[in-house]
Amino acid sequence: MRASGASDVALDADAVRRWIDVCLRDLRALRADIDDINVFPVADSDTGSNLLHTMIAARDGLDGLTADAAGSAGAALTAVADAAVRSAKGNSGVILSQVLRGMASSALGAPELGGAALANALKAADVAATRAVARPVAGTMLSVLHATSAALDGHAASGGGAFACSAAEVAELAAKTAAEALANTPNQLAALAVAGVVDAGGRGLVVVLDALVEALTGVRTTVPVCAASHAHAGDDRPSRAWEVMYLLTVSGPATAADGLPELRRVLSALGDSVTVAEAGDGEYAIHVHCADIGAVLEAGLAHGRPHGVRVEPLLTPKPVDHPVTAADRAVVAVVHGEALARLVEAEGIPVLAIGAGGEPSTEDLLTLVTTTAATHVTVVPGGVRLTAAAERVTGHPMLEGRDVVVVPCASPVQVLAALAVHDPERRAGADVVAMAEAAAATRRGEVVVAAEDAITWVGRAAAGDVVGLIDGEVVLIEPGGAEGSLERAATGVLDRMLAVGGELVTVLAGEEAPGTITDVLAGHLRAERPDVELVCYPGGQTDAVLLMGVE
The missing domain is CATH 3.40.50.10440 (Dihydroxyacetone kinase; domain 1)
Structure with a gap:
């Protein structure tokens, strides 16, 4: 495949500058449209603005390049990424900064990136951005990014692992795949489907990848914005939640490795849209939507020194004052x-x-x-x-x-x-x-294998015995290892449950359930209670051989 007007030109430092400049031009032009389709995770109409703010900071990073580094694509990407991470705004801005950081880490100061190197950089961007988000959600900017990475992997595999495409062709494949993935986001995320829009962050990512194609080929590609079919609430909505962002400097690599998973856990308990993104040696960019600003800052203090703190209000929906429809x-x-x-x-x-x-x-x-x-x-x-x-x-x-x-x-x-x-x-x-x-x-029954010796209401159960329970109480014990003990326990529990009535039995078979057990139960019911309907499903549970419900 070859992009229209593509050549074998690689992504060099000049192309990086052109790329960032085209991004700025198109994000400025589309900012209002992207803001208008911003409905997830909060419909606060700022995704386009946040992406533009982050990319402006990235462009400013190029001004600090030394003369020796100015000709290196890797150095240019590193300067762009460092500046973007430190000034990233909003959830989408943080993710975009990690896209740039992943590409920079992959480039490692290379003078230029050919097709294979650019493909690797875009795949590294996917890894870095996904790793920064505490809980990735399907149908978002991350889904669009992951689709491009998967397409690049698939293209390489189809050629026996060798990536013979030029950088321009790689960029075109990434942009084309991203546009297709963007169109699919309403099928992945209910909030988008209800609003009748594509994901705003994903739309911004398509702008960025289209800009990369233009920087390498001179050919401009655009994808129409899916306009919102809803009206955003106005400023009369009260602000009851906050977007908190700061840089966190930790004392050393050991502290970072040990403490950041715990920081993610604490921040996730305080709010959502949590990102903990690498910003350099011992430094991380923190982002969270929360109700308690102080608690979020205190969480950072427990792991290092927060600085560069930024707080903005988020708009929450008004309480519903009309009948709830389907x-x-x-x-x-x-x-x-x-x-x-x-x-x-x-x-x-x-x-x-x-x-x-x-x-x-x-x-x-x-x-x-x-x-x-x-x-x-x-x-x-x-x-x-x-x-x-x-x-x-x-x-x-x-x-x-x-x-x-x-x-x-x-x-x-x-x-x-x-x-x-x-x-x-x-x-x-x-x-x-x-x-x-x-x-x-629904009365509930269980058949389990005892993990250890225990005293129950119906006698002593040894480790390995088959135990039957109804509504959490032990009702029978069958010797472990004895032939037919599991079947006897299962039918015994079922008979006791049906003794007080029932028309439908539902059985969930656990991972350790023998394949014949549901046939045994079906045969038992045909003989003893032909009036009762039986449905069996694979439950996959590991804590019980069988789970049974009687209605």
Whole structure:
């Protein structure tokens, strides 16, 4: 493939300057349009302005180049990146600064970048930007960037691993792929689909990559901005949240390596849109949307010296004062395990999958709720600990203006029961009540293998015994290792649950469940309770061989 008008010219220092200048020209021209489609993570109409501000700082960085370094593309990229990181504004500006930083790190002072080197630089940009964001979200600037990286990888693989394209051809492939990925962002992020727009940060990234094509080929490419189909709220909305940005100098590499994961965790508990981006040796650029400015600064103080602090107000939605319509509502789920998550997703429910035994972070939950773009969100969590975690964030300041309700569930089978009765056309309050009643009415059974010796209400269980539970209480124990013990435990629990009635049995098979167990249960019900319907799914859970629900 060859770009129209492309030559074998590489990205040298002069091309870097042309690239930044074209970026500035086009970001100035499109700033208002990009601002207007800014709806995620906060509809504060500033993405285009933040990208322009960051790129102006990047251009100023070129003024500080020494005469010896002025002819090196690597040195020019490093100067651009360093200046951008230190002055980056907003979430999109921080990500753009990391794009530049990733490219600079890959270039390593090279005099010029040919096709292979430019491809590697763009792939390094993807890695650097993604690493800086505490929780990447599909349908954003990062998705557009990742698509370009994947396309470059795929192109290299199709040629046996060798990248024979010129720098211009690499830039054109990246820009073309980014434009296609941008068009797909409303299919990935509900907030964009509801507003009828593409991602604003992704649109800015397409501008940057189109500018790279023009700098190398002289050919100008543009992609129309997807105009907003909604009106942004005016300045009468109260500011109840803040965008906090600062540079953090840490005392040494050991402190940075040990402390920054903890800093990410603390900042994620205080707000969302958290980025912790490298800004040089021992220095990091911090960005977070929060309600408590002081707590964010104190978190930085615990790990180093914050400086260059900038704080700007964010606009939060007004509380809903009209009947909630189907378009204003969303139901989301939080479950353990990918298999169960896929089962829930198949019903069209956004879901957050957590590893076995883990708990979601505050930012995980905030992101799950806010990406729906709904003003009334019902959260259906698949366990006691997940329910507690979800309830802790319902009053979070970042969710002010949204009505967030948790349907308490003690087991994944109760999640499935609740979702089965969900009706988006029903009034929001009535729908929540129906789901809560369905979950509460579902009796839950478990078949587990004892990990250690224990005393129970029905006797002593040794490690390796098969234990049956109903609603959290042990009801039977089968000797471990005995032939048929698992089948006897499963049918025994099922019989006890059905003794008080039931029409539907739902079974989730764990990772350690034998493939024949569901056939055993089906045969048992045909013989003993032919009036009862049985449905079985792969649950993928590791803490129970079987989970059963009876409705």
